[in-house]
Amino acid sequence: xxxxxxxxxxxxxxxxxxxxxxxxxxxxxxxxxxxxxxxxxxxxxxxxxxxxxxxxxxxxxxxxxxxxxxxxxxxxxxxxxxxxxxxxxxxxxxxxxxxxxxxxxxxxxxxxxxxxxxxxxxxxxxxxxxxxxxxxxxxxxxxxxxxxxxxxxxxxxxxxxxxxxxxxxxxxxxxxxxxxxxxxxxxxxxxxxxxxxxxxxxxxxxxxxxxxxxxxxxxxxxxxxxxxxxxxxxxxxxxxxxxxxxxxxxxxxxxxxxxxxxxxxxxxxxxxxxxxxxxxxxxxxxxxxxxxxxxxxxxxxxxxxxxxxxxxxxxxxxxxxxxxxxxxxxxxxxxxxxxxxxxxxxxxxxxxxxxxxxxxxxxxxxxxxxxxxxxxxxxxxxxxxxxxxxxxxxxxxxxxxxxxxxxxxxxxxxxxxxxx
Numbered sequence: 001x002x003x004x005x006x007x008x009x010x011x012x013x014x015x016x017x018x019x020x021x022x023x024x025x026x027x028x029x030x031x032x033x034x035x036x037x038x039x040x041x042x043x044x045x046x047x048x049x050x051x052x053x054x055x056x057x058x059x060x061x062x063x064x065x066x067x068x069x070x071x072x073x074x075x076x077x078x079x080x081x082x083x084x085x086x087x088x089x090x091x092x093x094x095x096x097x098x099x100x101x102x103x104x105x106x107x108x109x110x111x112x113x114x115x116x117x118x119x120x121x122x123x124x125x126x127x128x129x130x131x132x133x134x135x136x137x138x139x140x141x142x143x144x145x146x147x148x149x150x151x152x153x154x155x156x157x158x159x160x161x162x163x164x165x166x167x168x169x170x171x172x173x174x175x176x177x178x179x180x181x182x183x184x185x186x187x188x189x190x191x192x193x194x195x196x197x198x199x200x201x202x203x204x205x206x207x208x209x210x211x212x213x214x215x216x217x218x219x220x221x222x223x224x225x226x227x228x229x230x231x232x233x234x235x236x237x238x239x240x241x242x243x244x245x246x247x248x249x250x251x252x253x254x255x256x257x258x259x260x261x262x263x264x265x266x267x268x269x270x271x272x273x274x275x276x277x278x279x280x281x282x283x284x285x286x287x288x289x290x291x292x293x294x295x296x297x298x299x300x301x302x303x304x305x306x307x308x309x310x311x312x313x314x315x316x317x318x319x320x321x322x323x324x325x326x327x328x329x330x331x332x333x334x335x336x337x338x339x340x341x342x343x344x345x346x347x348x349x350x351x352x353x354x355x356x357x358x359x360x361x362x363x364x365x366x367x368x369x370x371x372x373x374x375x376x377x378x379x380x381x382x383x384x385x386x387x388x389x390x391x392x393x394x395x396x397x398x399x400x401x402x403x404x405x406x407x408x409x410x411x412x413x414x415x416x417x418x419x420x
Contacts (some may be wrong), residue, residue: 030230032147034219038142039135041220050130052124059120066106066113073279074099081160093285098279107274115264122258129251133418136247137188139418143232147412150229151405152208158397159201165369166194172377186383195388210329234411243337248419252330258322266315275301336419348407355403358396365393 008321031139033094078095079087170190177187212226245378284293368389 025224030141031232031234034146034215034221035139035142037221038138038219042134042138043282044134044242045131045138048134051127052131055120055123056170060115062120063113066108068103071102071104072100073281074386082343093287096283096285098281099282100279100283102277102279104275105279105332107276108268112268112271115261115268116162118261119258119265120187122254122261125254126251129247132247133251136416137418140412140418142218143216143234143412143416144409145211145218146406147232147405149208149211149215150232150389150408151401152204152211153211153229154401154404155398156201156204156208158394158401159204162394163197163201163404165196165373166190166390169197169373169376170194170224189383189387193390213231225264232408232412234408234415243334246337247416248330248337251322252326255326256323259319259326263316263319267320270312271301275303277301307332331357333419337417340417340419341414346412348410348414351403351407351410354401355407360398362393362396364387364398365396398420 032148058188076095076097079089081089081094083088173187173190177184214230216223278296280296282294284290369386372381372386372389376386
């Protein structure tokens, strides 16, 4: 009997400590907290942000390329000639020196420059869609783990609730057993059930803490404390965006816009190019009045591609093939997207119905346990029947937890629908 008293005290202390730690936690962590932490700590999202910043810098570099280029130059040469041996002085002047500043610029039309700058804008749009997809993937991953952790917490709470119920009955049954008004064998059967639930609580507590630690790990959070998680808030998903509003359509639009712009750039690459340049400084052969050889020069160059093996047409063909490939991928993705939405909505309806039925049944199971608990001390109900009613209640509540877990998971998949 002394062993039973120690066990009972331990059980009550453990349950009270568990509820106290959950109720008095410094913060009740919610889903938004973990999602924001994961996004803030994600190196992949930082990478995408830096890619967009780097692309903006590239657009500034392109503007600078088609602006005025100023360079300082200097060179000196000496070509010895002895008895007619050596470079022709008419070409080399024997020696020469140049020091000055050169200014050059390639002139292109405003539309040409605008088209080339759009290429960087389109690249940023592509990276942005990749970032949005990465955010959806990350949010879905964190939410899945949050749901798993919350489910572990609910299972742990259920065991604690059953233990509290059994512990309350244990106080009564122990006294009746000591007075020999209750069978020793029945009390031992009851005690085994209580201890089984205590063991289950310890296992579920370990599972909950392990899931919580993994949630922190995925979110990039360093925290050794465990706080009670609030109900997963997945928002309203009754209205689901059409495929035309999805990230996949936006990605296709960004890709097709970039390909169309690349075709325009190819066309501009085969238009005439005009370069102007000017230099000023000192240039002399040091043979005649070198002190007067300060001056300047200006020049203009024009280039026009005539024939290069029909490379322009080949480049445009490749561009068109890439666009056709993207369209085909989009058609397949749209088909998969619509089928996945149908499957998820169908499963959600089934679990909603199962949850409604289980919720109705649990009221009867509770009433049966309460009635058996009242009649157990008087011997009007057998211990086997009492334990069976508790197990039925436990199973029903466990089923409700699993149904809710399935619904949360399905709704999370619906909210962050990702087609592989």
